[in-house]
Amino acid sequence: MEQFDAIIIGAGPAGMMAAIRAAERNRKILLIEGNDSMGRKLLISGKGRCNLTNSCDIENFLEKFSRSRAFLRNIFAKFFNDDLMSFFEDAGLKLKVERGGRVFPQNDRSVDILNVLKTKLKNKNIKVLYGVRVREIIAKDKKIEGILTYSGGHFLGGHIVVATGGLSYPKTGSRGDGYKIAAKFGHEIIPLKPALSPILIKEKFIRDWQGISLKNVRLALFTGSKKIDERFGEMLFTHFGLSGPAILDISASVYDALELKNEATISINFKPALDYEKLNARLLREFTANSKKSIKNIFKNLLPQGIIQRFLEYCSVNGNKTASQITTEERKKLINGLFDLRLTVGGVVSIEDGIVTRGGVNTKEVNPKTMESKLIEGLFFAGEVIDIDAKTGGYNMQAAFSTGWVCGDNI
């Protein structure tokens, strides 16, 4: 039976990078992928554009991770955003940096990222098996020997990298297999939760706002009167609730709040740059200059058109009233609505529909200098299967590539 130096399970960003780095070191590698093609999740990432990393400095970068920052510092010290960008640029792929430091391929095509990886795998003669799902890892006396597949295949290798991804978007191949494999070897799996998930909202009127996106809003999460978390940025109304970067980033706190208190509300501040006096002055100015105009017309200067009708109903203000008919009390209601439109959270979408999985292999049981298990010699972990998750902005993909690279440097 053919013996490999290392077998890598999963051809996502983490597994592919591990294979490439190990092959650069002349290791004989077998990369096994359950799907009939590699990098399925990578292809749909960033809405098909793949936000592969973020150009910010290390301190700002680490801040975006929910935990495990000390663990990641070791890993990023070896392979960080500049290394990843050079990896692709040296292969002839042009990249661009967008707002917030988000890095994309210049032509907005994630397939070009995948093609660079595929070419490197091919040029380095890495053996890739498609459509083969690994069932278990074989070990004797706490030492790795090889793997068994669901179809009865048996492959030998003294180093195994588990790069099977998380639990989100299982149709891309990440069905949580790695958690079972790790648990079998005694690894603690930190409870799995959806992170970066759209949020379900109970109020039905927001369905009329479906498809409308807002920039520069402030979101606040409350349980009762207690503010739990806050975010600033972009959001989107969907047919079931809220999505978009700021919502995804606050969603893990929403999940925790619901688990703890079973209720939560989200407040949208449409005008976070203004305080009460300034907004009041702005409304007074608008109302005086347009005294004969209906309030629903005047609000076109303040909110997206599609929101206005329902917003005015929420504030209990008749949109057909002219500005001169608006009472002081009604103006106060409008200001309160603009600063604090309160929505009741019905839940977060399931873990399968979240963008990333929070939880996974406990980082305390993995050596960040090598990515090797501290429990079993020869067992390595890379990517989302580990308890690592970050906000939106390219951080998750970089973590997958970096942990993969460190694995490849040590197998």
Ligand SMILES: Cc1cc2nc3c(=O)[nH]c(=O)nc-3n(C[C@H](O)[C@H](O)[C@H](O)COP(=O)(O)OP(=O)(O)OC[C@H]3O[C@@H](n4cnc5c(N)ncnc54)[C@H](O)[C@@H]3O)c2cc1C
């Ligand atoms: C819709 C969406 C958009 C995203 N956009 C971005 C973005 O723009 N930027 C960003 O930073 N992050 C983004 N992410 C997150 C990012 O894609 C993941 O964090 C990253 O892909 C994780 O890489 P990975 O290699 O660990 O796992 P995956 O990419 O999930 O790859 C795991 C691979 O392992 C294979 N596998 C699993 N089990 C087995 C088995 N038993 N045997 C053989 N093979 C197996 C799977 O088929 C899969 O190919 C997005 C996620 C989603 C769902």
